[in-house]
Amino acid sequence: MNEAGQFEPKIVAYVCNWCTYLGADLAGTTRLEYPPNVRIIRLPCTGRIDFNLIVKAFEIGADAVLVSGCHPGDCHYTAGNYHARRRWILFRELLEALGFEMERIHFTWISAAEGRKWQQVVTEITEQTRKLGPYKNLYADTGNGSLPIPEAAPAVDQPAGSEGSLRQRCHQLLADGTVKVVIGYGTGGPVCVTKPADVGRLVWNNQCSSNLTTYLKRQEVRKLGRAAIVVKVCDERALVVLEKESQLDRKDLHVMGMACNGMGQPKCATCDVRVPRFADEVIGEVASVPLAGPPNAAPRGGAALEVLLAKSPAERMACWAREFERCVKCYACRQVCPLCYCERCIVEKNRPTVIDPSPTVKGNFAWHITRAFHLAGRCIGCDECTRACPAGIDLRLLNLSLAKAAEEHFGYRAGINRDVEPLIGAYSLQDKENFIR
Amino acid sequence: MSRIGVFICWCGENIARTVDVDALAQEVSKFPGVRCAMNYKYVCSDPGQALVREKIAAEKLDAVVIASCSPHMHLKTFRRAAQLAGLNPYKVEMANIREHCSWVHHDRAKATAKAASLIRLSVEKARLDHELQPIRVPVTRRALVIGGGVAGIQAALDIADAGYEVVMVEREPSIGGKMAGLSETFPTLDCSQCILTPRMVEVGQHPRIKLYSYSEVERVEGYIGNFTITIRQKARYVDISKCTGCGDCWSVCPLKRNKSEFDYGMGVRASIYVPFPQAVPARPVIDAKTCAKIIRNGCGLCEKKCKAGAINFQDTDKLVEEKVGAVVVATGYKLYDIGEKQDKASLAGYGEYGYGQYKDVIDSLQFERLLSASGPTNGVLKRPSDGAEPKNVVFISCVGSRDNAKGLPYCSKICCMYTAKHAMLYKHKVHDGQAHVFYMDIRAGGKGYEEFVRRAIEQDGAKYYRGRVSKITQEDGKLVVRGADTLAGVPITVEADLVVLAAAMRPADGVAELAQKLNVGYDEFGFLLESHPKLRPVETNAAGVFVCGACQAPKDIPESVAQASAAASKVAVTFAADELMREPEIAGINEQTCVACYACLRACPYHAIEQAEVRTPRGVFVKHTARVNPGLCMGCGTCVAVCPSKSADLEGFTEQQIYAMVESLV
Amino acid sequence: MNIGYYPGCALHGSSDDYEESLRACLRALDVQLQEIDEWICCGATAAHALNQKLSTALPARNLALAERGGFGEMLAPCPMCSMQLIKAQKALAGNEGLRREMSGIVELEVRGTTRVLNLIQVFEQVGLDRLKAALKSPLKSLSAACYYGCLLTRPPDVVEFDDCEQPRSMEAFLTALGAKTVDWSYRTECCGGGMTLASEETVLDLSHKILSNAAAHGANCLVVACPMCHVNLDMKQPDIERRYGVRHGLVIYYLSDVVGMALGLPESALGINRHFVGKA
Incomplete structure (x- = not known):
């Protein structure tokens, strides 16, 4: 508050050194006045700005955040701002799904010659934020909404005879030494079968909903030698992503693709491809489901996501606050996810502490935001994280919102196409920027 | 525990007027990690820097924060000062409390509070700075000069004479730029080609200059000291190593009436042509858009006639790689496209004065060609419509310049001078002619410039009317020019035989794409951005890339030549070290x-x-x-x-x- | 086609021959004109010289009346009226504060949603093809100088109609209807405007220059789209001839006159017989 009792907004600006910083300098040399509420943090390029910085600024009490850099095509480092733009497109969708007040986050392109634009932008943002008031709703549970319950698909039987064929094939593969271990479904959970005689432990029924590809990142399993892995088509997508990210070599793996009629899970309700497409062999046949279009076309959100997005931002934030309240930071979601393979996870980094590891509201939000964003364009929708969470947090909804964004903005579905480059780390000159001033 | 020293600069009055530097020093000294905080009038001055060095030694500081102007201004200065005192230069940070604080806020309390906050940010950063050593890289002592006009020529000759190899890339078939097409230059009225062509020949013959004519820069990779440039040599269809320049080909070419680019449409040329007789290289090029052999496999007379066997219709574009250590951009200018219709979006089209509609309304470069002794009319002044000698010529200044409504807001700098020159040269050619100049102001700030303009008025009888022209219409073969004489307070109507428009100066086409390849900034008009308009006019924010001439801002020949030599000296500085130091902030x-x-x-x-x-x-x-x-x-x-x-x-x-x-x- | 109609004082006063002409012509083309109920003065030159607010409020009231009548488009055949109406309409459409203020002053809600057209634009909406199809008597005897006056095309940012220096929209119609048009230099020069009574010499001088240039370029008539210009060039023509000792004898047609003639309507139905200068 200033002496007049007027609220003085605190605004953090992450700006690039070569364009916007110089633009602000120019505003200074030409003596263009603007309100003193902005604190500039100078970075070499907008490409350096990770979303964590934006979240951190709000966490320490900023009422608005401005991110500004060079116009597309003018980046001092040629492409940093293109990468940044792509991340911003996805990050904004995540923040919207979480219920952040999007009027408090601003993205602009301001060049070194646009001193006047800097002045105008800062003045407008300050006044706008002053009208919005202090940001009190961050991570606040101020409503009485709850997350929609996802619709489940009916449970059906798997194709008859698949189980038998699977056991037969695995017996052969182990016996002739093609593989040293089969990672498959057992009665009580996953099994690693190393002896041909034990193939009877392998099952294939409508309880086989988990994603076994997560075991491929375990050292204990790798040590066993060349593996065969039983996958449904949803699991196979993880293999595609892992291969694109240099985490596995397809030659080192024997993929047993299982034709699947559905496991009665929410994700099955929106499944359109029932038969793995890149497996070394496919077992079983299903009645083919006509595709609505090419696999990259139809949105996957499902009804639950639509219900969430129809709520007001404050309601959404309240819903998530209630969900994350239950989180105890067990990190089961991370352990079970096939795509969380970092040996030193970012939450374990402590110089600096990017994510507060404590199971508080702030720590929980920070963790889940980070994990969701790290899965942007990578999450394959296997829903294992939701299944594994002991607190019953509906993580799939958060990941789905980003998957929907990836599809809508970039026509991208993780793990569907082996020839497409990963979403983050690439950019297109056509990436939309209607939210960037 | 850190021992950070904070030095708050008054910057004379620039900071101290608005920010309470004493209170600030007090507050800052309490920040964690700050060993001492003080303020001083001019920290960047010699005594100021000495103060910093003393404190580093006396207080055993392990990092320094200077709270003053923008780091773009003086970070290097303070890093050097710290280094002299034995402190690693990368433990120096700057808090910008001038451009970002005292110059843009007037409330003393708020500005001081903000300054404290900004200093706090820099203190936190300095606390965690690592000691870094610069990275050494080798330097290729060759330079690339893009553009072969007078600026590019000057830069290339200076660099080559200093002992370094130069690669020059020019996209026209010949070097020379706009100056090669001028008749005489102000204020000396030297024949333009006479003073330029010896330098062009020097470039063509210099042992250390490699000239790629009719070529463009395709790709730029690398960084200062180590650039890899890919050059596209466009297909000439003539092998210039075999060609002797005898001229048989263009004399036998049946398609002689193509509009000549060099004459800005005032003259014609054949489909195989040398742009002008003094071209360097003096070798022809075939215009693939009009050549009958290339389009429909007809003709081919030039090939049959050529005794040297130099014509090659199978020629294709070639890509060549050159390694250089520095780049000088000298791409020059073009005139604002006056056009028949107004097109604000693409800045092409003034839409007035009948340009494009009436043949006898031309722009200044077209007039230069009519005046030029080697021009399409051999220096005899004939108007385009009927070849008659114009007895009344109207010159209109500021067409497209200084115009917020429909043109460009800036002044094109050279038009007042060349309009006076045009009036004089016209009078020298048509003794009974009358020049009428409609002007807004007369900008004649160079050496001998004001006297030059007075001569045009007093000795050569040019009539100067301070006012704009509202409309030009045509009656009975005369151009009726209606304007105002605001000093006399009357409207003026002149019946002219010829009207010359002083069109605005704009950067050459394609400069935005080139700038992006080089990582150089450019403003909304396309002029390339210098590092600092006052103190670093020929450097850009891309290390190793320099600019000179009209591509940076409108300017005349003396200034272009001066800037070109300045850019050359910067290149020499870059090449002076055995190794280049790269910034270690990687x-x-x-x-x-x-x-x-x-x-x-x-x-x-x-x-x-x-x-x-x-x-x-x-x-x-x-x-x-x-x-x-x-x-x-x-x-x-x-x-x-x-x-x-x-x-x-x-x-x-x-x-x-x-x-x-x-x-x-x- | 059904559009609103704002005649303005001229068309109900001294230039009611213009109204007669355009009503007959447009009726023949199946364009229904509905006069705006209770319209008031547009402010013309007087208002904006005296008071900014007044110069916006007067047209604002008329726009409000048009909106109340449900008109999306409105013909204002006098360029002074149309220019003031368009200027007000644009200002209102772009400024909420102004809309509120004006709505208060004129005591009627105004949103600035009605598009104001001049006569040429109405013909453009009818379309060249329809006109050519309805052509009965090609205008073979006419060698017309199309005269736009100062207000039809200016200020360019306000009226956004045709080229402000070299307009050609009327020529397109004349050519389509079989007339010849001349290329001349006084298309948009001032005729003297409202100075007819206040400074008659100004009008005589300027209008004389216009007529002379038209004749010099081979015109045997002028085509205008402004009642003020018509008065200065037609009614004042005998005065001009007397003052300068020349014989101009140029018929001044309204655009609706020539279109009507081409459609086969008799001159009396178009009010042509009421002009001061008749055919030689």
Whole structure:
């Protein structure tokens, strides 16, 4: 508050050194006045700005955040701002799904010659934020909404005879030494079968909903030698992503693709491809489901996501606050996810502490935001994280919102196409920027 | 525990007027890590720097924060000062409390509070700065000059005479630029080609200048001292090593009536042509858009006639690579496209004065060709419509310049002078002619310039009316020019035989694409951005890339030549060192935590990250990792942002530093 | 086609021959004109010289009346009226504060949603093809100088109609209807405007220059789209001839006159017989 009792907004600006910083300098040399509420943090390029910085600024009490850099095509480092733009497109969708007040986050392109634009932008943002008031709703549970319950698909039987064929094939593969271990479904959970005689432990029924590809990142399993892995088509997508990210070599793996009629899970309700497409062999046949279009076309959100997005931002934030309240930071979601393979996870980094590891509201939000964003364009929708969470947090909804964004903005579905480059780390000159001033 | 020294500058009055520097020093001295805080009138001055050095020694400071102007101004100055005092130069940070504070806020309390906050940010950053050593890279002592006009020629000759090789790329078939097409130049009325062609020949014959004419820069890779330039040599269809320049080909070419680009449409040329007789290289080029042989396999007379066998209709564009250490951009200008219709969006089209409608309304460069002794009319002044000698010529200044409504807001600088010159040259050719000049102001600020304009008025009888022209219409073969004489307070109507429009000066076409290839900034008009308009007029923010001439801002020949020599001297400075020091604020990967997902490799704009392996000292493979090549990394930090495990980090802007800074804002 | 109609004082006063002409012509083309109920003065030159607010409020009231009548488009055949109406309409459409203020002053809600057209634009909406199809008597005897006056095309940012220096929209119709048009230099020069009574010499001088240039370029008539210009060039023509001792004898047609003639309507139905200068 200033002496007049007027609220003085605190605004953090992450700006690039070569364009916007110089633009602000120019505003200074030409003596263009603007309100003193902005604190500039100078970075070499907008490409350096990770979303964590934006979240951190709000966490320490900023009422608005401005991110500004060079116009597309003018980046001092040629492409940093293109990468940044792509991340911003996805990050904004995540923040919207979480219920952040999007009027408090601003993205602009301001060049070194646009001193006047800097002045105008800062003045407008300050006044706008002053009208919005202090940001009190961050991570606040101020409503009485709850997350929609996802619709489940009916449970059906798997194709008859698949189980038998699977056991037969695995017996052969182990016996002739093609593989040293089969990672498959057992009665009580996953099994690693190393002896041909034990193939009877392998099952294939409508309880086989988990994603076994997560075991491929375990050292204990790798040590066993060349593996065969039983996958449904949803699991196979993880293999595609892992291969694109240099985490596995397809030659080192024997993929047993299982034709699947559905496991009665929410994700099955929106499944359109029932038969793995890149497996070394496919077992079983299903009645083919006509595709609505090419696999990259139809949105996957499902009804639950639509219900969430129809709520007001404050309601959404309240819903998530209630969900994350239950989180105890067990990190089961991370352990079970096939795509969380970092040996030193970012939450374990402590110089600096990017994510507060404590199971508080702030720590929980920070963790889940980070994990969701790290899965942007990578999450394959296997829903294992939701299944594994002991607190019953509906993580799939958060990941789905980003998957929907990836599809809508970039026509991208993780793990569907082996020839497409990963979403983050690439950019297109056509990436939309209607939210960037 | 850190021992940071904070030095708050008054900057004379610039900061001290608005920011309470004493209170600020008091407050700042209480920040954690700050050993001492003081203020001084001019920290960047000699005594100011001496003060900093003393304090570093006396207080055993391990980092320094200067709270003053923008780091773009003086960071290098203070880094050098720290180094002299034995402190690693990368432990110096600056808080911008001038451009970002005292110059833009007037409330003393708020400005002081903001200044404290900004200093706090820099203190947090300085606390976590690492001691870094500059990276040494070799330097290729060759320069690239883009553009062969008078500025490019001057720069190339200076650099070559200093002993370095120069690669010159010119997109027209000949060097010479706009100056080669002028008749006489102000204020000396030297024949333009007479003073330029000896220099053009010098460039063509210089042992250290490699000239790529009819070529363009296709791609630029690398960084200062180590650029790799890909040049596209456009297909000439004439082998200039065999061609003797005898001229048989263009005399036998049946298609002689193509509009000549060199004459700006005032004259004609054949489909195989040399743009002008003094061209360098003096070799022809075939215009593929009009040549009958190339279009429909007809004719071919030139090939039959050529005794040297130099014609080659199978010629194609060729890509050539050159390695250079510095680049000078001298791409020059073009005239504002006056046009028949107004087109504000593309700045093409004034839509007035009948240009394009009436043949006898021409622009200034077209008039130069009519005046030129080697022009389409051999220096005899004939008007385009009927070849008659014009007895009344109207010159209109500021067509498209100084115009917020429909043109460009800036002044094109040279038009007042060349309009006076035109009036004089016209009178010298048509003794009974009358020149009428409609002007807004007369800008004649150079040496001998004012006297020159007076001569045009007093000796050569040019009539100067201070006022604009509202409309030009045609009656009975005369151009009726209606304007105003605001000093006399009357409307003026002149019946002219010829009207010459002083069109605005704009950067040449294609400059935005070239600037993006070089990482050089440009303003909304396309003029290339210099590092600092007052103190660094020929450098750009891309290290190793310099600008000179009209591509940076409108200017005349003496200024272009001066800037070109300035750029050449900057190139010489770059080449003076045995090795170049690269800034060490680059990225690095923590190979212990990296999981080799290679998101960084994909994202890096400079392809500076490679796949690598971690092995034990005995050579046993441990793991895959990503690794940064310190010679290529430019320090943008994109890799840091995409790394999921934050194994990538950027010196000078580390994760720890940025988070510490943000958290200090609570 | 059904559009609103704002005659303005001229068309109901001294230039009611213009109204007669355009009503007959447009009726023949199946364009229904509905006069705006209770319209008031547009302010013309007087208002904006005296008071900014007044110069916006007067047209604002008329726009409000048009909106109340449900008109999306409105013909204002006098360029002074149309220019003031368009200027007010644009200002209102772009400024909420102004809309509120004006709505208060004129005591009627105004949103600035009605598009104001001049006569040429109405013909453009009818379309050249329809006109050519309805052509009965090609205008073979006419060698017309199309005269736009100062207000039809200016200020360019306000009226956004045709080229402000070299307009050609009327020529397109004349050519399509079989007439010849001349290329001349006084298309948009001032005729003297409202100075007819206040400074008659100014009008005589300027209008004389216009007529002379038209004749010099081979015109045997002028085509205008402004009642004020018509008065200065037609009614004042005998005075001009007397003052300068020349014989001009140029018929001044309204655009609706020539279109009507081409459609086969008799001159009396178009009010042509009421002009001061008749055919030679």
